[in-house]
Amino acid sequence: MDQQPILEVQHLSKSFGSHQVLRDIDFTVRPGDVTSIIGSSGSGKSTLLRCINLLETPSQGAVRFHGEDVTAPGVNPSAYRAKVGMVFQSFNLFNNMNVLENCMAGPVKVLRLSREEARRRALRYLEQVGMAPYIKAKPRQLSGGQKQRVAIARALAMEPEVLLFDEPTSALDPEMVGEVLSVMKDLAASGMTMLVVTHEMAFARDVSRRVVFMSDGVICEEGEPAELFAHPRQPRTREFLSRFMAS
Amino acid sequence: MERLITLGSDMARLWEAYGPRYLAGVQNTLILALAATAIGCLIGLVCGILNTIPCAKQDPLPKRFLLKLIRVVVRVYVEVFRGTPMMLQAVFIYYGLPYFTYNSVQFSGYSGIWAASILIVSINTGAYMAESVRGGILSIDPGQTEGARAIGMTHVQTMTGVILPQALRNIMPQIGNNLIINIKDTSVMFIIGFTEFFAQHRNIVGVNNLYFPSAAIEMIGYLTMTLIASFLLRGVERLMDGASDYQLVQADALTMAAGTYRHPGKKRARQPAWNRNLQPRGER
Ligand SMILES: Nc1ncnc2c1ncn2[C@@H]1O[C@H](COP(=O)(O)OP(=O)(O)OP(=O)(O)O)[C@@H](O)[C@H]1O
Numbered sequence: 293m294d295q296q297p298i299l300e301v302q303h304l305s306k307s308f309g310s311h312q313v314l315r316d317i318d319f320t321v322r323p324g325d326v327t328s329i330i331g332s333s334g335s336g337k338s339t340l341l342r343c344i345n346l347l348e349t350p351s352q353g354a355v356r357f358h359g360e361d362v363t364a365p366g367v368n369p370s371a372y373r374a375k376v377g378m379v380f381q382s383f384n385l386f387n388n389m390n391v392l393e394n395c396m397a398g399p400v401k402v403l404r405l406s407r408e409e410a411r412r413r414a415l416r417y418l419e420q421v422g423m424a425p426y427i428k429a430k431p432r433q434l435s436g437g438q439k440q441r442v443a444i445a446r447a448l449a450m451e452p453e454v455l456l457f458d459e460p461t462s463a464l465d466p467e468m469v470g471e472v473l474s475v476m477k478d479l480a481a482s483g484m485t486m487l488v489v490t491h492e493m494a495f496a497r498d499v500s501r502r503v504v505f506m507s508d509g510v511i512c513e514e515g516e517p518a519e520l521f522a523h524p525r526q527p528r529t530r531e532f533l534s535r536f537m538a539s
Numbered sequence: 540m541e542r543l544i545t546l547g548s549d550m551a552r553l554w555e556a557y558g559p560r561y562l563a564g565v566q567n568t569l570i571l572a573l574a575a576t577a578i579g580c581l582i583g584l585v586c587g588i589l590n591t592i593p594c595a596k597q598d599p600l601p602k603r604f605l606l607k608l609i610r611v612v613v614r615v616y617v618e619v620f621r622g623t624p625m626m627l628q629a630v631f632i633y634y635g636l637p638y639f640t641y642n643s644v645q646f647s648g649y650s651g652i653w654a655a656s657i658l659i660v661s662i663n664t665g666a667y668m669a670e671s672v673r674g675g676i677l678s679i680d681p682g683q684t685e686g687a688r689a690i691g692m693t694h695v696q697t698m699t700g701v702i703l704p705q706a707l708r709n710i711m712p713q714i715g716n717n718l719i720i721n722i723k724d725t726s727v728m729f730i731i732g733f734t735e736f737f738a739q740h741r742n743i744v745g746v747n748n749l750y751f752p753s754a755a756i757e758m759i760g761y762l763t764m765t766l767i768a769s770f771l772l773r774g775v776e777r778l779m780d781g782a783s784d785y786q787l788v789q790a791d792a793l794t795m796a797a798g799t800y801r802h803p804g805k806k807r808a809r810q811p812a813w814n815r816n817l818q819p820r821g822e823r
């Protein structure tokens with residue numbers, strides 16, 4: 293835990309017009325951390341991930357990557373994003389490419405690897421998520437769970453330092469949730485640094501090493517999963533968890 | 540019936556005497572239509588891309604001003620060339636350019652007529668395609684852009700690698716439409732002396748008064764050209780869509796991917812290759 297943090301979010305705020313979605317968010321991601329972000333719908337979880345990835349521009353505050361503020365003017369967001377992977381709820385696979393090309397596009401175009409090397413890398417990660425047999429399929433020919441596993445392989449092929457997940461299983465039929473979660477579980481076990489927005493409480497409790505509970509654009513409570521789930525300190529956390537555990 | 544026989548024999552006589560001239564007309568029509576459609580699509584592509592460069596509030600003022608200016612110029616171009624008859628545009632450019640430049644720019648001779656015709660039909664097509672391309676780009680799910688951004692692609696890489704290929708596929712029907720319209724509408728270029736298919740008809744009937752049989756040849760000729768064009772375009776679209784099924788690749792065949800990873804869904808990888816048929820893509 294004494295390692296240098298990879299990511300530091302400092303006093304981050306975000307408003308859309310007059311609507312303040314995030315307020316003074318502070319937290320740190322260290323190498324190997326597996327952090328779950330939970331919270332009710334509209335609490336700003338996606339917005340926080342998108343601000344970290346600079347898909348949204350924070351209104352105030354800083355996002356530091358190895359100490360460097362990436363929101364500062366003059367920082368190249370593309371070079372930064374290449375080191376921070378993101379997996380979306382809606383997969384966002386490139387529809388004009390097959391599975392293999394999806395996973396090679398980043399390594400070839402952004403990292404400038406040779407096609408052969410990119411291909412080897414893509415196959416390695418597709419194998420890891422169990423999608424290697426499907427390299428010739430187009431995204432529209434895959435099930436949701438398969439698409440999400442390809443999306444994870446695409447992100448991994450960039451060999452990022454952190455991987456952000458925004459509700460990776462929310463768009464999936466219940467029987468496909470398991471296959472994606474098991475890939476994520478293996479990733480966590482392999483030491484990947486992960487920041488996961490999720491409604492899967494079992495994942496948050498059993499896989500992640502830290503849980504952040506967000507409510508109305510602020511971090512309401514954070515801690516070790518066992519502690520937070522068993523003895524939530526804040527009334528809002530308690531209310532949220534009891535609602536979730538009941539259902 | 541008897542009329543049809545007469546018509547048939549008249550057409551045969553015409554074809555015998557003037558067949559090569561009709562064919563030369565067909566050739567010119569096709570070359571002009573194809574060239575102008577291709578150049579027009581390029582113009583449309585450039586305009587459509589310029590028109591969809593994102594413009595954020597925090598961008599520096601000169602950049603925002605430039606983008607605004609580009610949008611206005613493209614808008615004016617589109618409105619003017621969509622909103623006036625091509626025949627008039629032809630006259631306007633063919634005679635107007637030499638007029639305004641005191642003859643330093645003029646379309647002289649045979650090659651001049653070709654150049655003017657291609658120029659006019661191209662910028663006309665470009666005006667229509669600019670809007671199609673813009674619509675095609677806007678119709679692509681923003682998630683595609685975000686997916687590309689998230690792996691570190693720049694705006695240009697996102698456009699050329701992800702968005703434009705999909706947008707182009709989506710506007711293929713419009714490109715085909717424009718080609719077919721151009722095959723027919725290049726006929727107005729007779730006004731500046733371009734000898735395409737219809738101009739040949741005017742020349743030929745000028746000497747023998749066989750108006751109706753020649754018109755019948757024209758009808759058949761144009762219909763043949765457009766039918767072949769739409770048939771070929773369908774083929775291109777199918778080609779762009781790629782196969783509707785795919786082969787599973789045996790895990791053993793992936794020599795590169797030697798890994799010890801055991802995935803719970805591993806059984807699937809050992810299944811024999813199978814094809815999977817998919818529902819046909821919906822009509823757009
Ligand atoms: N582009 C936007 N423009 C305006 N408001 C937005 C935008 N994106 C998000 N919001 C608002 O920000 C708030 C937080 O949204 P966000 O998507 O971050 O919530 P969330 O915690 O991810 O919710 P969910 O669990 O439903 O995904 C919502 O009230 C939403 O309406």
Ligand SMILES: [Mg+2]
Pocket residue numbers: 337338339458459
């Ligand atoms: Mg969300």
